[in-house]
Amino acid sequence: DYQWQYQLRHERDVTAQSEAIDALHNYPEPATRKALTDTIENEQTYYKIRCRAAHCLT
Secondary structure (H helix, E strand, O other): OHHHHHHHHHOOOHHHHHHHHHHHOOOOOHHHHHHHHHHHHOOOOOHHHHHHHHHHHO
C-alpha cells in the first residue's frame, strides 16, 4: 500500500493516480486515508482525481 500512496502523491500522470486510487480502495488504513485526504486538499491535483479520492473515502 505504501507504493500506491507514493504513486498517488507524487506521480503527475492522471492515469497512474487513478490506478493508485483504485488499488488503495483495498487498504482501509489510516495512512491510506491520509493520502486520499491530502489528494483532495491539493488544489494542484486534477479535479476528477480529487473527486475519485473523495468517493474512495465513502
